[in-house]
Amino acid sequence: MxxxxxxxxxxxxxxxxxxxxxxxxxxxxxxxxxxxxxxxxxxxxxxxxxxxxxxxxxxxxxxxxxxxxxxxxxxxxxxxxxxxxxxxxxxxxxxxxxxxxxxxxxxxxxxxxxxxxxxxxxxxxxxxxxxxxxxxxxxxxxxxxxxxxxxxxxxxxxxxxxxxxxxxxxxxxxxxxxxxxxxxxxxxxxxxxxxxxxxxxxxxxxxxxxxxxxxxxxxxxxxxxxxxxxxxxxxxxxxxxxxxxxxxxxxxxxxxxxxxxxxxxxxxxxxxxxxHLMGRWQVLGTSPKIVCDTAHNAHGFTEIFTQLREESFSTLRMVIGFVKEKDLESILPMFPKEAVYYFCSPKIDRGLPVKLLEEKASNFGLKGISFCSVKEALAKAQEEAQESDFIYVGGSTFVVAEVV
Missing domain, CATH: 3.40.1190.10 (Mur-like, catalytic domain)
Structure with missing residues (x-):
């Protein structure tokens, strides 16, 4: 073979x-x-x-x-x-x-x-x-x-x-x-x-x-x-x-x-x-700054949002997707309502359907648009971003895998 x-x-x-x-x-x-x-x-x-x-x-x-x-x-x-x-x-x-x-x-x-x-x-x-x-x-x-x-x-x-x-x-x-x-x-x-x-x-x-x-x-x-x-x-x-x-x-x-x-x-x-470790607060671009991270649970996102508070930016744009079994009821309330969201789903069987993610996120006041793929979501975020903005990509190891 x-x-x-x-x-x-x-x-x-x-x-x-x-x-x-x-x-x-x-x-x-x-x-x-x-x-x-x-x-x-x-x-x-x-x-x-x-x-x-x-x-x-x-x-x-x-x-x-x-x-x-x-x-x-x-x-x-x-x-x-x-x-x-x-x-x-x-x-x-x-x-x-x-x-x-x-x-x-x-x-x-x-x-x-x-x-x-x-x-x-x-x-x-x-x-x-x-x-x-x-x-x-x-x-x-x-x-x-x-x-x-x-x-x-x-x-x-x-x-x-x-x-x-x-x-x-x-x-x-x-x-x-x-x-x-x-x-x-x-x-x-x-x-x-x-x-x-x-x-x-x-x-x-x-x-x-x-x-x-x-x-x-x-x-x-x-x-x-x-x-x-x-x-x-x-x-x-x-x-x-x-x-x-x-x-x-x-x-x-x-x-x-x-x-x-x-x-x-x-x-x-x-x-x-x-x-050759990848995906840990990995910088993918600098103008605007694009960072991906494999954090995928409440404990991990506590640290991510602590880090984000130390960053300087005009608008925070978040490209996020999850797997089906994640406890979104405890994760999504942590996400900032003022951010712009680009919802997606990783290309695996366990990927949470993007429309379901958008619906659940809306229940917590998170507003954004759904995309067919992670790359499309990131491309749109880049298209809409100013140089002073910050783009975060994550929610799942498998989301990060599609952009690194």
Whole structure:
């Protein structure tokens, strides 16, 4: 098969959460354990760092990988979802897995994959573990897909784990309260393995304290530590992420990983160049200023609107679209009524129909026009904007994927 044919086979044969939603989520680890056993348990062949959280886990994963690259290590990085190409999920020192390696993995294991009911995510995780093992990475940074306890990545035995923050997202799967969601995220805490929490919250802290104590895992709340570094990733929220990142790096240093202060400074200053991260307060244009961001829940938008208040502009124009299961009743009231809206829907099955979005937005006093595609919406916003205006593009990772 060609690379395109291989991806078509994966899409057609494996239920994908990004496309199908909750029906594709597998709340158990049996399948991933079976698949990795078939592959020779590659997840046991390299050291790792495990990262979970409602928001910020992607930025934190890329930042830690960047620092370790600057320290001279061969670093595997697994994240999800991808924006443009499936291969973005699996990287070594910032370079995507090759098309040939993706094809070879599928062709070699196709019969086994067809004989069992694996999800797309399970296969992508197993592929990453297999690739990192074969390429003999010095360390791999593994980002949780959804939740933690029952996420397919949660079969590794990391050196240290990091939970960035807890917010209300995927409540239909993870729970309706912050404490319930924290319980699921805390599922990545391993016995006697250090766990770092980037943001302190009085409702979730007791959950982490109890589980860490039960598992004899050293617990570090990072919100009070000094982090005298800056990141090339823009956005107000990175000031919270950086504390968990630095605390995690400090633990790696204590465990003998050779990471200098200069490595940390350089790594955090060159995250985009080292890892090719996209979609985090990414500037797409300057006249007018156009920024896209993958924030997609109330917690994320709290940070986005804090950042927007620090920007100077004449008119705020917002190109937004969502997926169907988002809790718009809690998200849309946060959006400014004085902004001009360009409603759209990402090109996936889960995309919220644009007319429904326009109707719901109108209920909260948000006025705008609907468009058939994200690109059409952005083009109209650009056409109507003055140089002093600000255009924001977001609402979903899949909206951002269509403009970066």
């Amino acid at each position: 060609t690379y395109s044919e291989t991806l078509d086979w994966l899409w057609a044969h494996l239920p994908m959460y990004q496309e199908k939603g909750n029906s594709a989520f597998r709340p158990k680890l049996d399948n991933i354990l079976m698949l990795c056993e078939h592959l020779g348990s590659p997840q046991e062949q390299f050291p790792s760092v495990h990262i979970a959280g409602t928001n910020g886990k992607g930025s934190s994963s890329h930042a830690i990988a960047s620092v370790l690259q600057e320290a001279g290590y061969k670093v595997g990085l697994y994240t999800s979802p991808h924006l443009k190409d499936f291969r973005e999920r699996i990287k070594i020192n910032g370079k995507d897995i090759s098309q040939e390696d993706v094809i070879a993995f599928v062709e070699k294991n196709k019969d086994f994959l067809e004989a069992h009911s694996f999800s797309f995510f399970e296969v992508s995780v197993a592929m990453a573990f297999d690739y990192f093992s074969k390429q003999k990475v010095a360390i791999a940074i593994i980002e949780v897909g959804l939740g933690g306890r029952l996420d397919s990545t949660n079969i590794i035995s990391p050196i240290v784990s990091l939970i960035t923050n807890i917010g209300k997202d995927h409540t239909e799967i993870l729970g309706n309260t912050l404490a319930e969601i924290a319980q699921e995220k805390a599922g990545i805490i391993k016995p006697k393995t250090p766990i770092v929490i980037s943001e302190y919250h009085k409702e979730t802290a007791p959950v982490f304290e109890q589980i860490a104590q039960e598992r004899e895992a050293p617990l570090f709340f990072a919100h009070l530590i000094e982090a005298p570094f800056s990141m090339d990733l823009k956005g107000h929220y990175q000031s919270k992420n950086i504390k968990g990142i630095v605390q995690t790096l400090r633990i790696l240093q204590e465990k003998g990983w050779k990471i200098s202060e200069e490595n940390i400074k350089a790594g955090l200053s060159h995250i985009v160049n080292n890892t």
